[in-house]
Amino acid sequence: MDSQENLSSENARCSPDKDRVVRYINQLLLSIIEELSKPDGSPSISLKRRLNHSNYSLNPETGALESSDQHRVYTYYWPGKTSQEGWRFGVLTRILGLISEAIKGDFISSKRDIFYQDPVYFGSQTLVDRYIDDIAFTLDVDRAALHVAAAAKGAIGGNFSITMKNESSIQVGAFAEGIIIPRIDEVDGIDTSGISWILVVEKEAVFHRLITSGYHNTSAAGNGILLTGKGYPDLSSREFLRLLSSQKGCNSKIVSNPLPIFILVDRDPDGMAIMSTYKYGSMAQLHRNANLNVPSIRWVGLQASEMISTVHPRNTPSLVPMSQRDRKKAEAMLKRNPSFAEDGPEPTWRKELQSMLVMNVKAELEILYELDGGMEGWLDRRLSKIC
Structure with a gap:
């Protein structure tokens, strides 16, 4: 399946999701109006919220992290038993109205945009975030179907091109420091001919070092693509990497031989969790993981054996005691x-x-900077063995 086929499949899935959101909001507003027209009417909104301590498992077919559907239903009434309950009902109707406007106007809002529509009334960004997530979970859709998306933060670099739906083309290699990863629903296709590998790096600083040194062009393993989610990846970074995972390498003859994907993270619990998020999915996006995870991703470092073999007195600052957290x-x-x-x-x-x-x-990845040949030399030795 090429990138256009992958994108067509994604768009076909998103359209029914958006229709479901529109139907839900319209039916809910009608029921609220009907209740308000009654002398003793009491309109309500019920939303599901996933419990924090669900039982998690890995889907044997997709490799995606999932959970038993353990949730609690919260119902908000107007005017409610207390002013606080009535206010929460009002906050929800305001958020649903803003989502409806975004869908009808065909524009994307961020959670922050929604909060700043009425910050005094909403009270806190956290409350807005929670209700948006609850709405998506209740309808079993991702936030994109609500026309709500976080501002993109991931970056990507390499000599490949991206064709956008507005018929423009981005020659990513023309940008010395890479580009912000575009939204997947704005992408029409990707041309990765001439690319031999993809490397995901946890940290923006490491990405910046590798991209500015031109490692993606000079690697002993051939031309590559560098991608960073700048820590824990956002949805755009995960979606784009998932799309890249279907691309054929320059030496590939068949679709079943996709580009190899590697990941480089700090040797700490957060680095391991970030790697797991890319490969299996996140606990925050359980209903989407099957469309976001990249089962083929391989860990290139940093591991204990490498940490021990690379330690020198001059780079011990990159070794840090574990905190209680x-x-x-x-x-x-x-x-x-x-x-x-x-x-x-x-x-x-x-x-x-x-x-x-x-x-x-x-241990932090910066420990590799002081090696003979630096991080680039270390990567050459690693990638040449496994590419």
Whole structure:
């Protein structure tokens, strides 16, 4: 399947989702009007909210993180038993109205945009965020179907081109520092001919070093694409990487031989969690993970064996003791995330987390800068072996 076919499939899926949102809002507003027309009417809005402590598992077919559908239903009434309940009902109707306007006007808003439509009334960004997520979860759609999206933050670089739906073309290689990853619904196709690999890097600083040094053009493994979600990836970064995962490499002869994708993260619990998010999905987007995860992604570093072999007195500042937060996060991942389970698919990941807890040390990618040949030389040696 080429990129156009992937995008057509995604667009076909999004259209019914948007229709579902429109029907839901229209029917809800009609029911509210009907209730308000009654002498003793009491309109209400019911939304589902996923419980934080659901049981998680990995789908054997898609490899995506999912959960048993454990949720709680919250119902908000007007005028409600208290002024607080009536206010929450009003906040929800205001948000639904703004979503309806965005869909009818065919424009995209961010959660922040919605909050600043009426910040005094809404009270807090957190409340707006929660209700938008609850609406999406209740309707089993992603936020894009609500015409609500976070501002893009991920970046990408390399000698490939992106064709947009407005018929413009972006020659990504013409931008020395890469570009902000475009929204997937604005992309018509991608040309990755001449590309041999894709490397996802956790940190913006590392991405900047590699892209400005031209590593994507000078790698011993051939021409590549560099991508960063700048920490935990947003939806645009995950969607774009998922699309790239279907592309054929320059030496590939068949569609079943896609571009190899590698990931480079800090050796700490957050780095491991970021890697798991790309490969299996996030707990925050369980209903979307099957369309976002990249099962083929491979871990290129940083691992304990590399950390030990590369340590020099001059780069020990890149070795940092685990904080209490780090330890709690690692323990929670071992306990709750099935990709790190004892009988899970990633025994090396589990062993690495356990090693962090025992050694009480984490390492940053910058430790590779001081090696002979720098990080670029280290990557050459790693990628040449596995590409």
